[in-house]
Amino acid sequence: MIAPxxxxxxxxxxxxxxxxxxxxxxxxxxxxxxxxxxxFFVIPDVFLSFVALLDWPRTSKHILAAIAGALLGGALLxxxxxxxxxxxxxxxxxxxxxPKIYLRR
Numbered sequence: 001m002i003a004p005x006x007x008x009x010x011x012x013x014x015x016x017x018x019x020x021x022x023x024x025x026x027x028x029x030x031x032x033x034x035x036x037x038x039x040f041f042v043i044p045d046v047f048l049s050f051v052a053l054l055d056w057p058r059t060s061k062h063i064l065a066a067i068a069g070a071l072l073g074g075a076l077l078x079x080x081x082x083x084x085x086x087x088x089x090x091x092x093x094x095x096x097x098x099p100k101i102y103l104r105r
Contacts, residue, residue: 013054021055026065033066037073044070 032044044066
C-alpha cells in the first residue's frame with residue numbers, strides 16, 4: 001500500500017513494523033552495522049531502506065546507529081588484527097566447527 005503523503009499518515013501498520021520505526025529498530029540497525037563490519041556480508045542498507053519506506057523523516061537515527069555499529073566493528077577488528085596474537089585463518093565465531101589453522105608470522 002502506498003502512503004497518502006510523505007509522513008505515512010493514515011497508513012495502517014502491523015506491530016512489528018511499528019517496532020522497527022522506534023527504539024528496537026535503532027538497536028537492530030546498530031547490531032546490523034556491527035555485524036556487517038565484522039562477519040556478516042549483507043550491508044545494513046537493506047534494513048535502512050525498509051525503515052525509510054515506513055517512515056522517511058525518522059530514518060536518520062537508524063542511519064547514525066548503523067554507522068556507529070560499523071565504526072565499532074571496524075575498531076574491534078583493527079584492535080584484533082594489531083594484537084600480537086596467533087590469528088586463525090577462519091574466525092572461530094563464523095565457523096565454530098572448523099579446524100583451527102593458524103598463520104605463522
